[in-house]
Amino acid sequence: MPDAHALVNDFVIKLRKRKIEGSKATAKQTAELLRSVISQQRIPHINQSGALIDAVKGVGEQLIAANPVELAVGNIVRRVLHIIREEDLSLATAAIGGLGLDAGSDDDNDVDGDEHPVLSAAAVAAAARSALRPPSLQTLLEDLPNSAAVPHASSSGGDSDGKSKSADKTSRSWKLKHNVIEAVNELIQDISTCHEQIAEQAVEHIHQNEVILTLGNSRTVIEFLCAAKEKKRSFRVFVAEGAPRYQGHVLAKELVSRGLQTTVITDSAVFAMISRVNMVIVGAHAVMANGGVIAPVGLNMVALAAKRHAVPFVVLAGIHKLCPLYPHNPEVLLNELRSPSDLLDFGEFSDCMDFGSGAGSTLLHVVNPAFDYVPPKLVNLFITDTGGHNPSYMYRLIADYYSADDLVLQRKPASRN
Amino acid sequence: MWYRSASFILDKQQEERDAVARPESRLLSPTSPISSMAETLQNPNPNPKISAYYQTRAAHHAVVTSDWLAQAQAAVGQHPDDLPPESPSVDSGKPFSVIDEFNNWRKQPDLAEAVAAIRALASVIRSSEATTMMELEIELKKASDSLKSWDTTSISLTAGCDLFMRYVTRTSALEYEDFNSAKSRLIERAEKFGEISYKARKIIAMLSQEFIFDGCTILVHGFSRVVLEVLKTAAENRKLFRVLCTEGRPDRTGLRLSNELAKLDVPVKLLIDSAVAYSMDEVDMVFVGADGVVESGGIINMMGTYQIALVAHSMNKPVYVAAESYKFARLYPLDQKDMAPALRPIDFGVPIPSKVEVETSARDYTPPQYLTLLFTDLGVLTPSVVSDELIQLYL
Structure with a gap:
């Protein structure tokens, strides 16, 4: 995907040169960049959310390294990651809910038969829910799945309903991407309207x-x-x-x-x-x-x-x-320490600030945080x-x-x- | 004009006269309010006036003889699960006692009090003959009540019992399942809890690493296993820092900590407890553990923490607390005296005239406004988050 790659590099250079001013502009452009990264990301059949998360994380690390002082970049990257996790979770629970319903409709009379799938579905959903939540006292004693278990749980959910129809898979992968992009659009919308909301x-x-x-x-x-x-x-x-x-x-x-x-x-x-x-x-x-x-x-x-x-x-x-x-x-x-030219005109102080000619160290220093x-x-x-x-x-x-x-x-x- | 009444002196004199007149009545009074539970009647706590919690702590963490240390080392070396926890549960004719079980677990210096409590409660489940969840719950409630009343001074014991009870009574993990699997699940969770507590210390140590920067001076008060873990991890990460240890009278826990730190090659300096204000200007941060974290976000910790926090606050130094989340307790102390007092003997080295009173309380309460951040396994929290967590859990 040379296109997204070029975009990312472009943005990294802009960030590094401090070409983008203001956290709002940065946030918005970051979100737009991540949106295009997501839309161009090819999604494998299993562990779709994992692939997306890895892609976004990779880009995010580059962006943050380019300008670690502009915290809005990291914030937006984390927001997008959160969105992906959330969408994946809601899809997984929806799929599991659908599965449970299917089982129920298949054998209406056999109550014992559909009790097990529903139980496991509920367990998976509960586990996933607690995994997304921040750690709390409430979950301390409960069976907390490790963070690595989240994509597992969701992919196993995907597998089980993939058993019935393989066409479901493609529709689901498409759906995940679609939902994520939708949510990122909403995020961009939120960022651009935040002034009005506050005002x-x-x-x-x-x-x-x-x-x-x-x-x-x-x-x-x-x-x-x-x-x-x-x-x-x-x-x-x-x-x-x-x-x-x-x-x-x-x-x-x-x-x-x-x-x-x-x-x-x-x-x-x-x-x-x-x-x-x-x-x-x-x-x-x-x-x-x-x-x-x-x-x-x-x-x-x-x-x-x-x-x-x-x-x-x-x-x-x-x-x-x-x-x-x-x-x-x-x-x-x-x-961030900015250029001393904000404080002093170079012409006036050029003698004292000449690093080249003197013994190496100057008496005048300017700090402009x-x-x-x-x-x-x-x-x-x-x-x-x-x-x-x-x-x-x-x-x-x-x-x-x-x-x-x-x-x-x-x-x-x-x-x- | 308002004058302070002298009644507290007069009352005390009266009380002493009464006590001399009827010595046996005074002995009865402290035990009478605690009753009803079958277990409490055979309360094995030999001296209810002395805090068992602080006795254990003193035994584990104070400077002790070398043979005791060797013994303790042997105990630590063993994997906690290898130890057969079987107290006289089934084989002997003696009825199962949760307190004995608890004391058994508590002997390991590395095992937190709350974990010992939860393991003891787990063995209650194991030996229980209940056939329904409700019966089991009642049985557990009894056991946890007796545990709690056995040592009211230990906050993490109470918190651990509460947490486990909360888990048993109101958790989604037990839904849809038959009684036996639910029971085995409870036992399994309780066994795992020890691991959680061990992991909690690791998590806290990891979280706090970013706060310890090269060249900083850390003031530490008391011996906390979490704080030791934090400093140990920092030393392993090749951070360059210096530690000032308070002496920690009367059980001299600071000496033990300075011992441990010296072993890690961390530069360490001992202070007497009264030298805290004197050396505060060279300190970059204060690190303390906690016996309990209360609902206000304040902490209850070894005597002297409050004054250190006050000094640090007035000199604008951050006070960091490292505490595992199972120490969050449902208490809301309004002032220093608003807690069950935890007493411990203090040795002054010279005989004290009998008329001189001695303040033997082992701990104090530090209000949240003097604390900067709490490092817990739930993350780095501001004090106000604590109440939020507790409300979420117990609402």
Whole structure:
């Protein structure tokens, strides 16, 4: 499949060169890429889901390695893997249910005869169900099948109904692929509409005559604020400019063009202004499993200021930003150091920064990190497309969206770092 | 103006006078509330005032004589399944006692209390003559109640019993099957549980590896088999780290742990318990085990954990707890004294005047806000997840 291969390589290069900006765009393109990978993947007769999962995992590893800081890539890969597992499971249970019904209709009068297949079907379904669930106390004592047993169970289900008709198999393999692609399409849809979903909740959070503080630029924040404005709320926005890229200027311009009362402040004025602020609303780069936030640089300071003055600190995040990893050492692992040209003009400082001529080491160094880590205790509320959540509730969403088996995916890229 | 009443002193004096007047009545009072169960009447616990759980722990983990160590080593060396667990069950005329069985299992230092409890309950099933599920359930309930009341201080014993009862009474695994196969299935699961507990430690050790980075200093309090496993795995993975061990008065469990770590060539430093705040600034993370994890997400652990967590919290150091999920208990302590006290003797080395009171409680409760993460075999959890898991199971 040269086509998918070329696409993947293309995307990897783009990621590596940091050509794609913003987690939403990355997430969407990742999902689209995976969709084409899935649609071009040839599916063997047995263990179809296994083949798909392997294919997606292989591509996913490449993508994550290309840009380990862009967590949205890994999130989408895990989401797609979860989708495949789910679809396979629902197909398997449907097939088994059909089998049970067939047996029932075949020998209606013989009750003892069809008791066994139904029993085994129920057992397989129960096993598969518990395998998809994250590990819990509830399943601790039950016969937990190993993760390797999942494809086994499903393929055995496929075999048993393949016994009756071989045509079923092809239809099933086609169906699995079809369903998965359908679900991935839905995921892409979700990602592209997440702004609207979040913005819908704006009126519940922004009240009349409030003062909102934000930092930097985020599409989600713009949509959120404008949605409140459209609902005839009048409020003021303080925009911290977000050095060194000054994305706040862009945001301020956009807000003014939509008729919002806007004040631009420097980042260093946040503490001075925070006592007049009713709520801090910001976007995020990624939300970690413990409820911590990887956010544009400067936000930790804003969060601390908000905490000091007991101002609610609200983070807007589409569900594709929800990452099932823990930030073990956020300053080191999940940050990116950008070019010093954001801070200093090369012309002015070219003498001090000349690595070539001097004794090898220069006195001037520039550190320009892209992200901050905001610990969960500084965050009051997350607003996602599914509603408002506490930081401590994040693990629950993760359990819903990702299957525990796929978290292993993280280990390889993490150790490669 | 509000003054603190001195009644607690006066009451105590009164109590002592009463006790001198009627010595036999005082002996009766602690046993009277526990009754009804046939097994509890012949309670083999020789001294109900001392926590059996902590006695065992002290025996297993405190610094001990070399011949005891050799003996223990021999016990560990044997595969747990090789050991014939047959207590006087069928052959002898003595009636089967779940507590004896439990104590039998408990003697292995590597076997967790909850596993011993579940194995003991499994042998109840094995020797049971019940013919219906309901009968078996009642019998099990009796046995687990007597186990629980035998040592109320052991949280993992209670949790293990509860978990197994929950498995027996409300599980989908038993549907559609006749009684005998259900029974054998229960026994089989209980046997496997030991393996689960062993695996749990491995899983926890694996999960925590990413949190131990090169060059970090870890403060450890008490002797926890899970924490030891974590550190052992980290050492095997060639991580470079340093461990500060608290002494762990009065049973000096920290000495034992430092012994074990020294064997692994991990740089280790011993602290007296009161030096924790002094050395906290060089610590990167605090690692503790747990006797029990309660519904609030807090932990109950060896005395001193609370103050270490407080110091760590005030100095912004993460506190990590390593605990197997069968230690999750349905308790909700509101404060330190809100638990059945687990007492143990404390040797001060010098005679203490009889009028001086000694705080002999063996454990304290650390509220969830002072804990950062819990490493369990269910994954890396925030403290608030614990209640969620428990609700899911016992609702």
